Amino acid sequence: MKIQRRGLLISSALVAASLMMPLAAAAATPKDQLVIATNMSSMRGLDPNEINQLEAAEIVANLYERLIVLPADDITKPAPGVAESWSVSPDGKTFTFKIRSGIKFHSGNPLTAKDVEWSLRRLVKLGLAPSVDLRQWGLTDKNVDDLIKASDDTTVVLQTPEVWNPNLILYSLASFSTSILDSKLLAEHDKGGDLGREFLQTNDAGSGPYALRTWRVNDLLIADANKDYWQGAPKMRRVVLRHMPESSGQRLQLEAGDVDVATRLSSTDLTAVEAGGKADIQKTPGFGFYYLALNQKDEILSNPKVREAFRYLIDYDGLANTVMKYYGIKQQTIIPAGLPGASEVNPYKLDIEKAKQLLTEAGYPNGFSKVYYATPVTPEYEVAQSLQANAAEAGIKLDLQGGDHIGKFRTREFEIFSARSGERLPDPHAVLQSYATNANNSDDAKLTGLNAWRTAWDVPKDIQDMVTAAAHETDQQKRADLYAKINKAYLESSSPLITSFLRTDAKAVRKEVKGYIGHSTWLTRWDTVSKGE
Amino acid sequence: MSISQTSGAASGGAVAALDAVKKVATSFSVILTTLLGLLIITFVVGRMVPANPVIAVIGDQADQATYERVHKEMGLDQPLYIQFATYLGNVAQLNFGQSHVTKNPVASDLARVFPATLELATLATIIGAGLGIPLGIISAVRKGTWVDHLARVVGLLGHSTPIFWLGTIVILVFYAKFGLIPGSGRLDVYNEGLVEGPTNSILVDAIIAGEWEVFRDALLHVAAPALILGYAAMAYLSRMSRSFMLEQLRQEYVLTAKAKGLGQRAIVWRHAFRNIRVQLLTIVALAYCGLLDGTVLIETVFAWPGLGQYLTSALFFADMNAILGSVLLIGIISIVINLLSDIAYRFLDPRTR
Numbered sequence: 001m002k003i004q005r006r007g008l009l010i011s012s013a014l015v016a017a018s019l020m021m022p023l024a025a026a027a028a029t030p031k032d033q034l035v036i037a038t039n040m041s042s043m044r045g046l047d048p049n050e051i052n053q054l055e056a057a058e059i060v061a062n063l064y065e066r067l068i069v070l071p072a073d074d075i076t077k078p079a080p081g082v083a084e085s086w087s088v089s090p091d092g093k094t095f096t097f098k099i100r101s102g103i104k105f106h107s108g109n110p111l112t113a114k115d116v117e118w119s120l121r122r123l124v125k126l127g128l129a130p131s132v133d134l135r136q137w138g139l140t141d142k143n144v145d146d147l148i149k150a151s152d153d154t155t156v157v158l159q160t161p162e163v164w165n166p167n168l169i170l171y172s173l174a175s176f177s178t179s180i181l182d183s184k185l186l187a188e189h190d191k192g193g194d195l196g197r198e199f200l201q202t203n204d205a206g207s208g209p210y211a212l213r214t215w216r217v218n219d220l221l222i223a224d225a226n227k228d229y230w231q232g233a234p235k236m237r238r239v240v241l242r243h244m245p246e247s248s249g250q251r252l253q254l255e256a257g258d259v260d261v262a263t264r265l266s267s268t269d270l271t272a273v274e275a276g277g278k279a280d281i282q283k284t285p286g287f288g289f290y291y292l293a294l295n296q297k298d299e300i301l302s303n304p305k306v307r308e309a310f311r312y313l314i315d316y317d318g319l320a321n322t323v324m325k326y327y328g329i330k331q332q333t334i335i336p337a338g339l340p341g342a343s344e345v346n347p348y349k350l351d352i353e354k355a356k357q358l359l360t361e362a363g364y365p366n367g368f369s370k371v372y373y374a375t376p377v378t379p380e381y382e383v384a385q386s387l388q389a390n391a392a393e394a395g396i397k398l399d400l401q402g403g404d405h406i407g408k409f410r411t412r413e414f415e416i417f418s419a420r421s422g423e424r425l426p427d428p429h430a431v432l433q434s435y436a437t438n439a440n441n442s443d444d445a446k447l448t449g450l451n452a453w454r455t456a457w458d459v460p461k462d463i464q465d466m467v468t469a470a471a472h473e474t475d476q477q478k479r480a481d482l483y484a485k486i487n488k489a490y491l492e493s494s495s496p497l498i499t500s501f502l503r504t505d506a507k508a509v510r511k512e513v514k515g516y517i518g519h520s521t522w523l524t525r526w527d528t529v530s531k532g533e
Numbered sequence: 534m535s536i537s538q539t540s541g542a543a544s545g546g547a548v549a550a551l552d553a554v555k556k557v558a559t560s561f562s563v564i565l566t567t568l569l570g571l572l573i574i575t576f577v578v579g580r581m582v583p584a585n586p587v588i589a590v591i592g593d594q595a596d597q598a599t600y601e602r603v604h605k606e607m608g609l610d611q612p613l614y615i616q617f618a619t620y621l622g623n624v625a626q627l628n629f630g631q632s633h634v635t636k637n638p639v640a641s642d643l644a645r646v647f648p649a650t651l652e653l654a655t656l657a658t659i660i661g662a663g664l665g666i667p668l669g670i671i672s673a674v675r676k677g678t679w680v681d682h683l684a685r686v687v688g689l690l691g692h693s694t695p696i697f698w699l700g701t702i703v704i705l706v707f708y709a710k711f712g713l714i715p716g717s718g719r720l721d722v723y724n725e726g727l728v729e730g731p732t733n734s735i736l737v738d739a740i741i742a743g744e745w746e747v748f749r750d751a752l753l754h755v756a757a758p759a760l761i762l763g764y765a766a767m768a769y770l771s772r773m774s775r776s777f778m779l780e781q782l783r784q785e786y787v788l789t790a791k792a793k794g795l796g797q798r799a800i801v802w803r804h805a806f807r808n809i810r811v812q813l814l815t816i817v818a819l820a821y822c823g824l825l826d827g828t829v830l831i832e833t834v835f836a837w838p839g840l841g842q843y844l845t846s847a848l849f850f851a852d853m854n855a856i857l858g859s860v861l862l863i864g865i866i867s868i869v870i871n872l873l874s875d876i877a878y879r880f881l882d883p884r885t886r
């Protein structure tokens with residue numbers, strides 16, 4: 001018996017020891033594979049006409065191609081993609097695209113103008129979240145068959161009911177949602193008229209530099225290089241995305257060399273990675289804001305002096321150097337930096353005394369109490385807590401409640417709300433139409449997609465008219481001047497939609513990885529990536 | 534349940550058979566009631582989660598028309614009891630619906646994530662029982678000696694150390710500092726995609742496919758999380774088996790056996806151990822159940838794509854079908870393990886026959 005027990009102990013020790021055996025090779029990703037640590041928990045399928053989220057968009061960007069490309073280093077200059085050239089009619093309503101010949105889908109089917117027509121119509125007809133990319137220019141499921149047509153195998157004509165600035169249309173045709181799908185393949189996989197939706201949840205029907213090999217939800221995605229890609233075979237034979245919900249886990253793997261890119265690191269981990277010297281931190285500016293919304297149906301909050309007071313209660317500089325270091329760039333105006341009409345002006349800073357004075361002028365010398373909804377995620381919640389503390393010093397008691405309150409914001413059932421927005425069109429109009437247009441401020445209008453309506457802000461008519469005019473203006477210089485005016489007017493209106501930081505998305509990229517360039521409209525490419533020593 | 538009396542004239546065999554049928558029927562109805570209760574509670578709780586499944590699907594910028602259309606598509610415009618009845622009808626046909634997040638049928642999601650958890654929990658149970666039970670028994674036999682104290686300290690540590698903390702420390706020390714173990718996940722990047730199916734347990738699949746390199750890699754990956762969970766299970770199992778054994782050693786038959794001159798070892802292993810087998814089986818089954826649904830934290834720390842992680846993300850996105858499907862699966866597993874331990878119980882303990 002004793003022998004048996006000793007045997008048990010020895011064998012368990014052996015098992016434990018063998019499990020702890022060091023790996024033969026030091027950790028490093030293979031030279032010809034790119035490994036990206038990401039958080040897949042909000043990824044919903046891979047159908048370009050259905051997804052609405054950053055991680056999925058980056059994958060779709062590499063499985064599919066689009067008519068237009070916006071280069072990562074100069075995203076306001078539309079460049080040829082599947083369309084080798086295009087022309088705009090003198091009246092500004094008709095866009096004619098010449099389709100590059102010789103492109104093949106992963107299935108081997110040739111890509112023709114028919115596929116382009118079918119894909120763009122499909123986006124509009126499905127009418128899911130990303131369909132706004134075309135629907136906002138007046139295309140609907142009723143008129144799309146007349147307005148988007150392939151006139152022959154290499155020509156596609158797109159018409160818009162109204163005249164818009166042509167860049168708006170071209171930018172939209174560079175979006176992940178307007179990816180070109182293999183219509184022949186999807187016809188074979190159509191299930192009860194679903195236009196291949198079910199098939200696309202786990203398969204790809206694209207012509208991009210990478211083809212989907214495996215996708216296990218919330219675990220792993222593998223894409224193989226498309227060796228026959230018309231722009232040449234990508235250097236990275238495989239791209240692997242791993243689901244790692246924990247920031248600390250991503251950081252450790254990045255530092256050990258098991259992953260090349262970490263996409264979801266906390267501020268603390270980003271600081272540590274930057275100090276570690278093995279990776280660079282890429283801050284990609286986006287077109288969204290960290291904003292504070294004051295419900296204008298509330299008597300106190302609709303007072304312009306109170307709105308102005310809140311602008312003095314945000315610690316712009318303190319936050320910029322701490323929690324927002326990687327997540328945002330201080331910006332108090334409404335047009336994102338780098339776009340026509342943007343301004344460097346930031347007139348506000350934390351000033352409790354000034355806020356108190358404004359509250360007194362408004363008739364609330366002793367402050368007031370309000371419920372404040374914010375999402376409990378980094379860095380949004382830290383920003384909210386900071387505001388809460390500053391407001392308390394000015395006599396405003398904010399009852400901060402964490403949780404997912406976006407639904408209440410959409411139905412105007414809130415007092416104060418803060419979150420961050422994200423637009424995908426590199427044009428001032430994308431932000432302005434949500435923040436500065438509200439055609440009908442009544443509850444019944446239900447313009448739930450617009451931040452201005454949600455905030456119940458009856459935007460001054462002159463601002464709304466200018467926003468509309470600028471969207472239709474085809475002269476770029478006139479348009480830029482108009483946007484500069486709008487930007488100034490928005491700031492002076494003391495809007496109840498207060499912007500504090502322009503959103504940036506931070507990724508850590510190991511130093512030996514070259515050519516992985518974060519894209520402001522979520523179209524980061526993998527085929528430009530190579531690995532040095 | 535009303536039970537009709539069997540006539541005394543019936544033969545003993547028939548009575549026994551009827552008895553067995555009654556037992557089965559009773560336990561079956563208990564199981565169904567339990568599952569129904571579980572579903573109702575989960576459904577209600579899931580509805581109270583402050584996340585909006587529609588916005589989770591369409592995104593925050595969508596207009597009202599899209600919102601209303603998707604709301605209707607998801608059946609959320611129906612009264613709650615109708616939603617629940619529809620759901621039950623589908624479950625009866627083994628259709629758990631589609632996950633809003635993954636867009637796959639929940640059943641196929643579960644078939645993919647559950648084996649990962651099963652693999653982890655099974656290994657942890659083997660480690661926990663294999664080390665914990667002998668440790669507990671030795672500790673009982675050597676009560677009050679340094680061996681006993683040491684075993685109890687080890688057990689106490691395992692019982693009181695938070696698993697996520699231990700996991701993080703293990704990763705920091707053994708992976709980041711010394712590179713002795715691989716990082717998180719189930720496999721290294723090189724080995725991904727070499728083995729696919731049929732069981733979705735990579736260890737088993739690798740054996741079937743004869744991919745020994747993949748097997749070794751999978752074993753290395755599972756080692757740390759399984760050992761950590763196994764340690765926690767060991768702490769519990771050693772504590773319990775120690776007290777079971779102590780109780781036996783106080784019994785009169787032990788005194789009698791001693792008086793008859795039987796050796797300590799024979800008393801412990803041949804007599805006392807046989808008498809606590811059933812109790813041990815019960816606590817191992819309990820530990821196994823606990824591990825199967827309690828791997829959430831370790832799965833998060835080690836990025837282990839199992840049921841715990843799946844359920845966590847489903848809760849986060851108010852993915853009702855996925856939540857209900859996962860909970861139902863956990864419920865069924867617990868019931869099955871309990872049933873199995875019941876059967877083994879009858880088999881091992883003559884008094885229950």
